[in-house]
Amino acid sequence: MPTQEHLRTAMNEMARSTDALSPTVVLHAARRRQTHRRLLAAVVTAAAVTAVSIGVAVATPSRPPDGPAPADTGDAGQALRDSVAALRGGNYTFTRTGTSSIADIQRAAVHLPDSVLLQHASSFVMVRAGSDTYLRYLLNGGPELRAQYRQYYKENLKAADVRKIDEVYSHLDGEHWVRADEKKLTEAAAVDEQSGLDYMAQMPTTEQPDATGAGSLIAAVTSAERAGNVITGTLDATKPDPLLELMFSDPTYLYGVGAKSMPYRATLDDQGRLTEFTVTMPDHRMASQPADPVQPEPPLVIRISEYGRTEAQSPPAQISGELSSLAYELLARDTD
Template sequence: MSMKKLAVVLAAGVTLAGCAEAGTTPAGEKGTDGKAALSQSLDGLQAGNYTFSRTDGGLVEGAVDVPGSSVIRQEGRPSILRVGDAVYLRYRIYGEAQEQYAKLFEQYSDKADKKQAAALAKSKEILTILDGEHWVKADYKRLVAAADAEDLSGMENLPPTPTAAKPDVTGASDLVAAVVTATREGDEITGTLDATKVDPQLNLLTNDPYYAYGPRANAMPFTATLDAQGRLAELTLQLPGQLKDAASQAPETFPSDAPTEPAGKPIVITISQYGGTAAQTAPEGATDLDPAAYEQLTNDTD
């Protein structure tokens, strides 16, 4: 090789090395800024067909096929099944206290007049319908009204409705929107998110993260795993222990060694069956929810 050709080769090598050093690390390699990859990983959810689960103190499982159907099953909270325009509810009214309420209704019916006895009998009948095992066809607007009532109602925990405009009901998009730092290594992205930026109405975290966790709420660690197509497969958010005394000071003056409870269980969201989730069908034998049940639902946790 002539000295002239050698000089050209060496110059090209130096140029390429300089570009690699000054430019961005190739996607998926160690040290890559993961925010863009994390944001892109949500694209699969926007198609509106997926299966998911979420642990957040309870278990939530769902199958979404927008716009035709969806089902979201919640442990200890209302479950909602949608098939076309029809909405079905599965819920154990009064929760663990249901048997106690049944005994109370029975006890008071012996002392009630005819009208009161009929009302108590109806209330007891509703317990057998809203038993947490069977689906009943419901008026969704009336369920929402029960949730909005001033009395305490388990309907406050109604799951969100997937739509073409907002197909993601996993909670992943809302958590990712609060991400502060993110670094990608292969198919894994780690970083922190600011829990105070997450809408409390979503019921993903406590209503006031700073009050519960102090400054640590601003930098909660997470890990996201992507599938072979770069779609979000799992998102884990580590929850710190809650403060023994709720935070009442500004972040800059809050003591870093404030005593806390043990760390809580992490929130884990898993997503699969992108584009392969089957449509839901109407449950056999489902009856219409008795109109009297909606009033009972307005204060079922009071």
């Protein structure tokens, strides 16, 4: 089996063969990690990227145990904080857009303690059904990059090792389901490399049932006004919270003082439960932003539905196999 050192050497050699990113591309990488990041080039520009790295994507409870207390925003603020209480029941469906393209959630179905489905993209889906976890994942993110890596392995590793790597690629092709160890996936995501798993949302549990991120956003609210079932105001995106860092990716660097007063709009249902939370990104330029034109950032939008009516997920009908130890090595250093 190829050793971890062999894999790192292969990755580093490939990285040195690519061109560096332009300042504008680095800026966009800081704000939102795109689905097909040019991660080989990102390794070359590691010093620039490290300054704005968002780390591992993890779902946090509504208020982190060691985080700051929510601001006292009166009755409207209390209604807003109460609106996420229903998430603690662990039965809901949601979507999340406007974060990174991978940290975005196209569809999630939470039915605790029995099951969870988190679909980041059509080729990046995780399902927990009972005690088992399943993954559908596209290693390297696209045909061109996959071909580059496979060709490099073919030219630089022994034939027996290449066959083992080819088997991993056959499982992680974005189409087949494979049985995975959730703990090992989390460990692979924590490796300090450029991996698509870095932006994997941690599966919710009965102890931490809120996978939406809405709780962290609401804990950062600094003002709130209510009109019917709509609450508006501002939030401080710079508050210390790992999930806020994921969703805004170093907001002080990108937006300056605007990061401390981002406008939001929350919609509640007739039972006071949160159904939508939208954060509008500041439209002014930061002082360090390149002169090149930068497209306006889309809003961050979380939509929640099917409280108490979300059905449990069944295991995938066809499983192509189980992830090997080599697969976790490749996932830890995957470039998507």
